[in-house]
Amino acid sequence: MELGTAIRRIRINLGIKQEELAAALDVSQSYLSKVESNKSKLYVDDLVRIAEYTNTPLINFFTEEMKEEPSGHDSIQRNEILNLLKEQNRYLQLLVDKKM
Template sequence: MDLGTVIKNNRKQKGQTQEEFARACGITQTYLSQIEGNKKEPNLSTLKVISDELEIPLPVLFFMSIDSEDVPVEKKEQFENIGPKVKALISDFFGV
């Protein structure tokens, strides 16, 4: 799961610096940097604030961060077939 990169890419797409986005989320820039670098896992309430600021529903944020390594072996083929299509649809819909 690469939640940090998904957050970082969407923050940048909104044209916000780490400092601006962190302030809007009520967290420090250092903490946001650690989240975006996948060095810290934020709690659910912080993730909710982040998803609200990004204007992306939390479940969508989670789904966009899933990669094939997160999927059980017996479901990898299915995920690899439909995952990119679903992610593209979500990306188009939410502009992420």
């Protein structure tokens, strides 16, 4: 699943309208629509703000498609990816904490 698709899924699951999230992020609805349809790149700061607004850990935006349990070599690769994402999540959380 691509990042924009994950953002859309999380937003919809939380019952947040696209207009509401765009306003909270101080971005245009057009930009958010393009991000959610994977037609525009997302700035890291915007992703962090989306995570804060939705109270969603950053790693959740990247791990949805990894819920199935692979075996063998795929399992090792999956674990390496998850570890990298967890490390990145910790780093981004430190950045967010410094801003507060």
